[in-house]
Amino acid sequence: MTLVVKDLGRSPGSMRTLEEHTAAPKDFGVALIGVQQGSDMELDLKLEAVHEGILVSGTVSVDVTGECGRCLDPIAYDLDVKVQELFYYEDAELLEEEEQDEQRRVERDLIDLEPALRDAVVTALPFQPVCREDCQGLCPECGIRLEEDPGHHHEVVDPRWAALVGLAGTAADEAPKSKESDEREES
Numbered sequence: 001m002t003l004v005v006k007d008l009g010r011s012p013g014s015m016r017t018l019e020e021h022t023a024a025p026k027d028f029g030v031a032l033i034g035v036q037q038g039s040d041m042e043l044d045l046k047l048e049a050v051h052e053g054i055l056v057s058g059t060v061s062v063d064v065t066g067e068c069g070r071c072l073d074p075i076a077y078d079l080d081v082k083v084q085e086l087f088y089y090e091d092a093e094l095l096e097e098e099e100q101d102e103q104r105r106v107e108r109d110l111i112d113l114e115p116a117l118r119d120a121v122v123t124a125l126p127f128q129p130v131c132r133e134d135c136q137g138l139c140p141e142c143g144i145r146l147e148e149d150p151g152h153h154h155e156v157v158d159p160r161w162a163a164l165v166g167l168a169g170t171a172a173d174e175a176p177k178s179k180e181s182d183e184r185e186e187s
């Protein structure tokens with residue numbers, strides 16, 4: 001996704017549009033959700049020469065797929081992401097030394113759109129994707145879909161009490177037994 005921008009020269013105001021379909025590169029996503037590599041990605045961008053560099057703005061449209069973080073159901077939807085990114089000319093002076101690493105650059109009349117588009121798309125993805133806002137998810141005990149079984153619950157004993165119950169049970173079971181019977185069971 002490298003573009004030659006030599007044609008824009010260095011005259012602020014010159015611009016052109018970029019409208020094309022392309023195959024999504026890899027890693028346009030996060031753990032549970034993202035854009036499948038190779039899926040159709042539509043670019044509708046404007047490239048504009050400004051004083052400090054080339055301003056790229058517009059929209060990138062992608063197909064997002066993933067799974068619900070609560071119930072693991074598949075999720076799929078279209079997403080239009082606004083993009084606005086300034087690629088500085090190589091000799092453009094930056095005010096802050098530390099900003100230089102973060103700034104995107106025009107390098108030898110080329111700009112690499114991919115990292116800028118990746119950032120824009122990944123930022124627009126939900127941090128915790130859900131199939132629906134009110135998805136109730138799965139029961140952590142047995143995995144049943146909670147909305148299919150309203151009121152579903154398990155008798156859960158507090159683990160601290162469970163330990164005591166276990167101890168009491170063991171003591172009661174062993175009390176009537178003699179040492180001999182214990183040995184017989186073991187052999």
Ligand SMILES: [Zn+2]
Nearest residue numbers: 068071131135
């Ligand atoms: Zn869900």
Ligand SMILES: [Zn+2]
Nearest residue numbers: 139141142143
């Ligand atoms: Zn359950």
